[in-house]
Structures are given as C-alpha cells and as structure tokens.
Amino acid sequence: MGMVVHDDLRVEVGRVLAAAGVGAQSRLCCALSGGVDSVSLFTLLCTLQADFGYALSAAHVHHRLSPNADAWAAACAGRCAQVGIPFRLLRVTVARDHPGGLEAAAREARHAALDSLDCDWLVFGHHQDDQAETVLFRLLRGAGVHGAAAMAAFDRCRPAVRPGRLRPLLGVRRAQILAWARAAGLHWGEDESNADTRYTRNALRHQLLPVAERIFPAAVPALARAAENFREADALLDELAALDAAACGGGPWSRSAVLALGAARLGNLLRWQLRRGGALAPSRARLVEAVRQLHVADADTPLRLVLGTWACCAYRDALWLEPDEAAAAPAARDWRGEATLPWGAGEVVFEPTLGAGLSRARLSGAGAVRLEARRQGMKLRLDWRRPRRSFKNLCQEAAVPAWLRARLPVLWVEGEPVWVAGIGVAAEFACAAGEPGVIPRWRLSGADPARGSG
Numbered sequence: 001m002g003m004v005v006h007d008d009l010r011v012e013v014g015r016v017l018a019a020a021g022v023g024a025q026s027r028l029c030c031a032l033s034g035g036v037d038s039v040s041l042f043t044l045l046c047t048l049q050a051d052f053g054y055a056l057s058a059a060h061v062h063h064r065l066s067p068n069a070d071a072w073a074a075a076c077a078g079r080c081a082q083v084g085i086p087f088r089l090l091r092v093t094v095a096r097d098h099p100g101g102l103e104a105a106a107r108e109a110r111h112a113a114l115d116s117l118d119c120d121w122l123v124f125g126h127h128q129d130d131q132a133e134t135v136l137f138r139l140l141r142g143a144g145v146h147g148a149a150a151m152a153a154f155d156r157c158r159p160a161v162r163p164g165r166l167r168p169l170l171g172v173r174r175a176q177i178l179a180w181a182r183a184a185g186l187h188w189g190e191d192e193s194n195a196d197t198r199y200t201r202n203a204l205r206h207q208l209l210p211v212a213e214r215i216f217p218a219a220v221p222a223l224a225r226a227a228e229n230f231r232e233a234d235a236l237l238d239e240l241a242a243l244d245a246a247a248c249g250g251g252p253w254s255r256s257a258v259l260a261l262g263a264a265r266l267g268n269l270l271r272w273q274l275r276r277g278g279a280l281a282p283s284r285a286r287l288v289e290a291v292r293q294l295h296v297a298d299a300d301t302p303l304r305l306v307l308g309t310w311a312c313c314a315y316r317d318a319l320w321l322e323p324d325e326a327a328a329a330p331a332a333r334d335w336r337g338e339a340t341l342p343w344g345a346g347e348v349v350f351e352p353t354l355g356a357g358l359s360r361a362r363l364s365g366a367g368a369v370r371l372e373a374r375r376q377g378m379k380l381r382l383d384w385r386r387p388r389r390s391f392k393n394l395c396q397e398a399a400v401p402a403w404l405r406a407r408l409p410v411l412w413v414e415g416e417p418v419w420v421a422g423i424g425v426a427a428e429f430a431c432a433a434g435e436p437g438v439i440p441r442w443r444l445s446g447a448d449p450a451r452g453s454g
C-alpha cells in the first residue's frame, strides 16, 4: 500500500503478540469496525504477518442500527479484498429491550457473534485511552478488584469454548494511533455515535476525562497503571479462591469447610466460582446477604440462595453453585446392580447390607428398576401400619425444600417408588431381618455441579 510505517507502533504490536505466544500456527481474526483504531491495527497485523507467519482474517459486525451500517461493512470488506485477507461479515440483531440499554445490547450481540468465529485469537483495537475510560467507568459504578482490572492485553479464553482476546494497542495512546494512521496515509470511518454524549461512555470520554487530565496531566497512563495493579491483585484473589476451593473439597464443597472461611474469603470463593461458570457477577448486596444467610442457617437446613442468574445451594454437608434455571431433574437411568449410578451433581451409591434397606430378593424378582426423579402424584408407604402418603407430605415432614424435590433421586420398580433419597424405603420392598439387602445413598460428590452435569 506504499505507506510510511513508524517502527514504534509496529514494535509494540509485535511485542504483545510475542508475549501472548502468537506463532506460525496461530489463526488471528482482526475485529474490524472500520474506525481508525482497528483499521490501524489491521494494517499493522498485515505487515507483521511476514514476521510471525500467522493466518490472518478479519470480521465486521453489522448491528443493523445505523443507516450507515452497510457502508461501514462495505468499506471493511473492500479493505480486506484489497490486501487479499479473508473477511467475514456478521449480521446481528440487537435487542431493543436490553436492561443495560442499546449500547450494552449492541456490545453483547457483537461479542457473541465474534466469539462464534473459528480462530485462536480475536484481535481488538482497544488502546490506552479506552482502558482509562473503562477503569473510570467501572470504578464509578462501584467495581471490585476484578472489574477495575478492566481489559488485559491478552486473555487466553477457554480454548475449546471461545477464542482468546488480544489487544496489542492497549499500551498506546489514542493520539499516537491517529498520528500513525495519518502518517501511513490510511482512510477510515468516523463513527457518528462517538460524538453523541447521550451514551455514558461518550460523556466520560468527552466531559469527565478532559477535566481530569487538566488537573492530572498523566491521568490516562495512571489509570491504565492502576488497572495493571488491580489485575495483579485479582490474580492473587483467584489463586486464593482456587486454594480454598480445593481445600473445601473441589466439586461440591463441604458446607462446614466453606463456612469456616471468613466472610470476605467466602465471598471471594463464590465470585470466583460464578465467573468460572460464566455467570454474571451478583450485586455486592446480594452476595453479602447470601454469605450472611449461609452463616446463620443451621447446619441441616437446605438452602437455595439466588445470586443473579445462578443459585448457591446447600444440602446436608454439600454446598454448590448452579445456574438458576437448573431446576430440571437429572436424567433417568436403569439400575442393573451397579455399585453407583451418576445422578445430577453427584451419584447414587448402592451399599450392600444385611437386614436393612431394600430387599435384594424382592428387587430381583421385579421387572426393570429405574432411577428417576419424582412423578406427579406419587405416594409411598414407609410403614406397614400407616397409609401411603403423598411425596409432598413426606418432603414436608423430612424438611426437603421445594426446590430440591425435583432433584431427589427416586428408585422406581414397575411404576412404583421403592426408595426416595432423604425419605426412605417403601414398606413393600423393605428388607426383613437377616435378609441380604441394599441401601441406596445419594451423594453429592464426583462431578462438579457448577458445570451442570446430568
């Protein structure tokens, strides 16, 4: 393209790529908005391709919001065609009723579309001024350490799930990029919404930050440095949470071990686990309240505390987090005498006994034995001398909370329940004295409930 290439920007982008471990086998996709930042980035990535040997492509998200959106998309497509770089146009539909407003809805749709691309790294044009704005924005909304850490120059996001994110210009000032782009003779678009101070981010950029810079001339690099400090502290908190999670039993934690942690550490553990599960961060008030309730509930009370889109559950000595909509019952399974069967977040263990639990003879004389959730209108007789009672009644008596009922494993023989976890064995199938039997036990262990298995 016959442009002047200033070495400083090229060196900086190359430094970040090398630090992230980008090499000849890497597939990079440049998120190309058509603005000066991503156009400069795209140009630099094209230049550096010879040094690194990576495969480069570009993608533009068409939000269908602005009347100029088609022109932006066409400009991006044209730019890629000119230099022979594969280009993807991603059309998204932005929710008009998003609780965070149109800007947040557009961002969410944009990131979801980009995440679906088949590449190792998505490369963004964020720079140091964006970083400073992000830090300030988040602090003004009461962020914690994780939020105030803002953006990383690179995050290797769960390789199998979504591409990593690279921001090679994060240490570069906006003015530097602009000067570089002008010197390089680039052409780019100006986003009409950037001048619109109705959007909070733009108000921050055009009104708040200029005032801060008048008083603190180094406000932008200082805020970017603060983000790095927060990032370091955040990594330490994550390490602490990982240690605490392991010490509390890995998968479903031991409730007593979790409650032995101080309130701040317990909150840190919950936040960490929620982030790993991809949950939105709960509000501080909600989290503090959940920690308080966990502490005041007596050890045997089952708990289900909603934390935003997830819930923190405790039953007996197990404590775990799961998506809030996961009220669905675990998958049914046939029992053919196995020692254990998986059940949702845990398993059902069949312990051999003598004169207790379910009669082996009766079970083997019956048809198919199936582990399944409760069924509508089911009844169970625990005692010969008493009538059959409804599942609901039995649950109430055994203090099994409503949310847990759909998850209780039930052993069914020919359409009749013969065992219900936490409740007992049907009198018809009870083992007589001295007779070989089996006791099923529901154990919340094994699989990680936060992964929502079963």
Ligand SMILES: Nc1ncnc2c1ncn2[C@@H]1O[C@H](COP(=O)(O)OP(=O)(O)OP(=O)(O)O)[C@@H](O)[C@H]1O
Binding pocket: 030, 031, 032, 033, 037, 038, 059, 060, 061, 062, 063, 107, 110, 123, 124, 125, 126, 130
């Ligand atoms: N429509 C788009 N299509 C492709 N990439 C885009 C688009 N808009 C923005 N990007 C990418 O995101 C970077 C940051 O853009 P911008 O500052 O407008 O977004 P933001 O909303 O502040 O950031 P973020 O989306 O990360 O929250 C751009 O440099 C570009 O790499």
